[in-house]
Amino acid sequence: MIIQDTYTKAIPFLRIDEYPQIKIQDKESFLFHYTFDKQFGNDLWHHYLNFLPYNFQNEVLRFRRWQDRYNCLLGKLMVYVGFKIFYNSELSFENFLKDSYGKPYIKDCKMNFNISHSGNTVVCIFSKEPIGIDVEEAKDIEYTLFENVFTDQEMKEISSVGLSKFYEYWTKKEAIIKAIGKGMSIPLLDIEVKGDHSIYDGIKWNIKSLKLNNMNCAIASKYNTNNVNLFEVVF
Template sequence: MLIAYAENSAPFPPNVWDGYLCRLPNEHREQVLRYKFREDAQACLYGKLLLLRCLEELGIGHLRLEDLRYTSHQRPYFNDAAIDFNISHSGKFVVCAAANNIRLGIDIEQIKPVAVTDFKEQFSDDEMRLIQSDDGSFVNFYNLWTKKEALIKADGKGLSIPLKQVSVIGAGGVVGVVGEEHQQRRHQQPVIIENRSWFLTEINISEGYCCHLATSEMITEGLRVRRFMF
């Protein structure tokens, strides 16, 4: 399993931007260019570039963006391979998780002030109490939110699954990352969604961000986290 990430802070020089766009199929190039703001367009482009890097690293570089298909819930997948992948971006980071024979979802969020009461319909009473007990850092909110988002992205049914019914307090393990090294720090407690078990792992990408990975199997080894430069 590979989690690839990149920092989306400085804009690409025009020649580099054009060069990467030319590598994309028309449909994907048009998707990037539909974004109004360059930062969002570049995040979308980074996601595609990271996915291609993941395919290469996992030994299935023969797959192309043209091979992507979409479920009825608009979740992308490759029809002729066991690989699964998921992409997320927030602030200055874009992440792509990919693996063979494991279903997964990933979500990253920049930690910043948010009106937590606007989200009370997405959290249980216990979760709201935990969020409101925070010291004003909003860490509890984003910790729970990225867990829920990663889970529903892994499941693939999106917001048709009520977030309030996805209980995540106490679920998850932590992966500490130094380069490509990782260490499982505590046992992963599963989350059950429609009689299916999912496992959560917190991924430490950068200070000021919260990131969680949801997988259909418990991750005990073989997880790599790599930063890519473009």
């Protein structure tokens, strides 16, 4: 089942110092999102870019398309916002690292987070527990070309329902893989989705699908995924 989430709170990035601290609880998650429809002014863009150290700025600027640059930059700034809100402290990007599988984490921090972006939408989810998120912009594709990533039962449902079921299954599988944290070393076919959960390597992962600004989105966690707090980070 896909849930349409409409209630969301706003966090103005330029006034983040005024935003009250939030104490995140066990089995609770916070989903930050932002959808852009045009480029910022030159001064504002450089203001945001200068929040990052030079090595991170270069990572952003390596992208040729401005949309990809925005996705890369804003994802990192969402982590900055989350750290500020949950720890009442500014994030030192020197502690923003990647593990051997390429998954970002914050050194000496118990908070788990996961970033995803597609089209002009960026999302970042935070939790005390391992968690994964995937967002996908729906495009008119030939889903039969992806038979090697779906089980027979999943493909049967996709063929019956169509593209919406394809994206529901795809985002769920991606969210689980990102929650596990081993990247694409896990084939999508090895993740078998059964409704609102999947079991991989003896561990049950709970999954929630939602529509976010008309984007297909899924969240995966070992715990109940219903307690999700939505926040729009306003840039």
